[in-house]
Amino acid sequence: MNYILFDGPSRNNLLPFTFTRPVADIRIGILTIREKWETYLELTTTTITEDYLSDKYPMVEMDENVMINASYLPNLELVEMVKDLQENQAIFKDEDVIAFFTKEAQEDIDFNNFEAIEFAEDIIKVENTWDIFSKNGDAIQDDFNLLTKDRKSKPIPSSNNVIEQENIFIEEGAKLEFTTLNASSGPIYIGKDTEIMEGSIIRGPFALCEHATVKLGAKIYGPTTVGPHCKVGGEVNNSVLFGYSNKGHEGFLGNSVLGEWCNLGADTNTSNLKNNYAEVRLWDYQTEGFAKTGLQFCGLMMGDHSKCGINTMFNTGTVVGVNANIFGSGYPRNFVPSFSWGGSSGFTTYLTKKAFEVAKVVMARRKIEFSEQDEAILEHVFEETKKYRRN
Template sequence: MNYILFDGPSRNNLLPFTFTRPVADIRVGILTIREKWETYLKSTTTTITEDYLSDKYPMVEMDENIMINASYLPNLELVEMIRNLKDNQAIFKDEDVIAFFTTEAQDDINFENYEAIEFAEDIIKIENSWDIFSKNGEAIEEDFELITKGRTSQPIPASNNIIAPENIFIEEGAKLEFTTLNASSGPIYIGKNAEIMEGALVRGPLALCEDAGIKMGAKIYGPTTIGPNSRVGGEVKNAVLFANSNKGHEGYLGNSVLGEWCNLGADTNNSNLKNNYAEVRLWDYQTEGFAKTGLQFCGLMMGDHSKCGINTMFNTGTVVGVSANIFGSGFPRNFVPSFSWGGNSGFTTYLTKKAFEVAQIVMARREIEFTDQDKAILEHVFEETKKYRRE
């Protein structure tokens, strides 16, 4: 069967992260949403997404296709229902389409002609940017079960101080000595060739992905995901770093999400709680205003390729777009548009030529090419977000 993951109606609620990727390639838990579906289905997937992303994330359509809403995270019950779908059947959760079997072109879909099957079980849905961190604990636990079932962990080196070792899984090549790992409140997954340096204090749930690292003396509170090739130091609580991003020094990051290729300067701190303990509002790209989150704790949402200088301070509920460069004293405003350059004293436009030069250097350090496809995506984002910048 040919499986295609589509963005669905939540795509715009997941900006700025979906400026540069389909919904399916958001990381929550240990794996990306795509990696979860492919593991359960034992099959590759392709994507229906925005036109400007389709060169990098193409769709492969066959005579028979099962379309899956990428906002939903798979579980055994749902995957079994999807495997048993027949032509012109669709699975719904309330009025939301989760998946459907079709032999029609995408422009011809009319769900009034489909047999509706209701999915009544609980399921995790990622429909807002803050869901990435607020539902990360559940996602880590489900991924931990999926990845480790029937497998044996590498031995835990004797120098470490361990609580609940049965909830810790270490992949081949991982390094950890003289650390404290407390997995009593959630699993700790340490990926292939990852490293936790001496003196680090870690409380699960934690996903330390392949080739990622935790610096000496760091304090990590779960649920936290440190994506592949990312580095973390200082104090972190309930945060998700997608991949290739760094918070390498002292400072606090809490209830936050960083995309790929982000870097936080030394002693960067974010607030995750308002002084009056009120509900946090976040910038909403659809309404172009600040919207309620229903959360008391909500920190920083930072899109791909954005960076900040040393001693940067982020207010509660700050959204930073793609390829922003923030520096200087004081708090920058709570919404920093993509390709902004500056800080509390004001912003100018971060021109694509300069931004691309930095991206090329940063990615080359990890032996990854900054491709023409990457340039085209960022150029589109630059134009799409021009209205938010004060030129």
């Protein structure tokens, strides 16, 4: 069977992260949503997404296809239902389509002609940016169960202080000495070829993905995910770093999400609680205004390739777009458009030529090429987000 993950109606609610990737490639828990589905299905998937992303994330359509809404995280019950789908059957959650089997081209689909199957069980759905951190604990637990089933952890070196060892899983090549791992509040997953440096204190749920590093004396509270090739230090609480991003120094990051290729300068701090304890409002690309989140705790949402200088302070509920460069004293405003250069005293446009020069150098350090596809995607984002920049 051919499985295709589609963005669905939540795509714009998940900006700025979906400026540069399909919904399926958002990381929540240990794995990306795509990796979760492919692990359960034991098959590769392709994607229906925005046209400008389709060269990098192509769709392969066959005579028979099962389309899956990438906002929904798989579990065993749902996957079995998806595998059992017959032609012109669709799985719904309330009025939302989760998956359907079709032989028709996507533009010809009419759900009035489908047999509706209701999915009645609980399921994790990622439909807003803040879901990525607020639902991360459940996602870590589900991925931990999926990845460690019938497997045995590598031994934990004796120098470490460990609480509830049965909830800790260490992959091959991980290095950790003289750390504290407390898995009493949730599992701790230490990925392949990672390192946790001495003096670090970690409370689960926590996921350290392959080739990632926790710096000396870091203090990390779950639920937190440190994606592949990331580096974290200082104090981190209930945050998700997708991959290749660094918060390598002292400073606080809480209730936040960083995309890929981000860098937070030394002593960067995010506020995750308003002084009056009021509900946090967050920039909404759909309405082009600030929308209620229903949350009391919400920090920073930062899109791919964005960076900030030392001693940067982010206000509660700040959204930073793609390829922004922030520096200087004071608080920048709560919404920083993509390709912005500056800080609290104002912003100018960060021209693509300069931004791409930096991206090439940064990615080359990790032996990854800044491709023509990457350049074309970011050029599109630059044009699409012009209306938010004041110059």
